[in-house]
Amino acid sequence: MKSIFAVAEYIIKQNFRNKILNVLTIFSVFIIGFSLAISELAQESEIRMLKDFGLFSISLLSFIILLLSVTLQMFEETELKTMHIIMVKPIKRSEYLIGKYLGLIFTIFMNILLMLVILMLIIKLRNSDPWDLKLLLSAFFVFVSICIISSVAILFSVVATSVPGCILFIFFTYVLGHLTIHLKNLVMASENTLLKIIVDIIYYIVPNLELFNLKNKLETTYGLFEPSYIFLIFSYSILYIFIILLISIKYFEKKEFF
């Protein structure tokens, strides 16, 4: 356990030391602040605009931070060969990978929290309720979906041999994760059984990110904020992350570096 936290701490420090990530954090603060200006344009619909733009920015920027963070670590591990130094230290490979994952999601958590606090302050400035449960839940599930993508990113960083390849895989997983539910709906009407089976396989392998997309449903009357649904998707996320990390660890343990 101590080694896991030591790795996590190392990853967090490394992320906070990185200039690009710091600039991106400052940029994300500005983007959230910009929502104040952009909401000014949406006469009589300012609060809605503020929340939509704020949540979209949180979701997009946290994904970019994840991509940059993974790129940075992979570059150091493969190009600068830091992995070789870690491998000779008395630390299990599984502990290293879990520590790396925890460090990654803690960095993203700090960024999301910062952006959310600023968004809530702006909402307060606009004389609206910043403690809106739907807003908080939407932001929380943006974080959960990024946690899922982070676990997939860890898997790809172990499997992939090049940094650009890994980044491309993560990006396409993000896109597919949002599209699969639409794909499933489209083939449900089809009579082609083979197509249905193929889509179903893709559907259950790729993380279903659209389940966590509550930011589009802030003003709907169609629910999806019920505790039973929240519990269901939260369980799904925990299970998915656990499985992906288990597979990553298995692969990582067999991987040869020397």
Next chain:
Amino acid sequence: MTNKLFYSIFLILLISFCVICNYIATKEVFKSQPDWYFFNKHSFKKFNHILSAGMGFRALMADFEYIYFLQYYGNKKNNVTRYKDLYSIFDSITDIDPNFIFAYTYGSAILAFNLKRYDEAISLINKGLKYNPTFWKLRLYLGAIVYKEIDDKEKYISFLEEALKFDDHPAMIERILGNIYEQYKSPDELVLYWLKIYKKTKDKETKNYAYNKLLRHIQSGKLKNTEIILKQIQ
């Protein structure tokens, strides 16, 4: 060997639970969300709609289209054509986000009360009711528009007054109702109405409008109970 077997069984169990959770959650989404939420042969006429729905930011795209509407409606040059594209703009906003209630109420109010295009206004409200059947306030607007079309003043005023009682009405309704009152209410009653709007409205433009109306009525010298009204203003 035992470890490997245990690991495999454990992994299979985990995957099964994960698939079950995904399956039930998906069922819940399919059950709770209307048809338009997902891609189908009839949905989405524009590429930006497909992109935003696919990537999960459809509400934000609707907001941007709403800003485009404000710019279109604010541009006086479009008055030459009597804002002919207005209906299609609102249709597009509500295509990408059919739950954007404010777009239905604001759009229909402009179409019916400013531009007198009743068919388009009714069509927009009907679209709103189709996608938001539980949002009964839309029926108030429908009533007001229908009675405005047949010029039953008493009825459409009562519908507008009812709509005004709720916080989420477009500020435009306040101005429309005030202008109708101007035709038959006494200056004292009008001053009290504009004073109420001046205090309550969230819209800066309507606030200025109410302020100017107040000034005009006070300066006109037609008020009977000046003292009481000035007390109210203070």
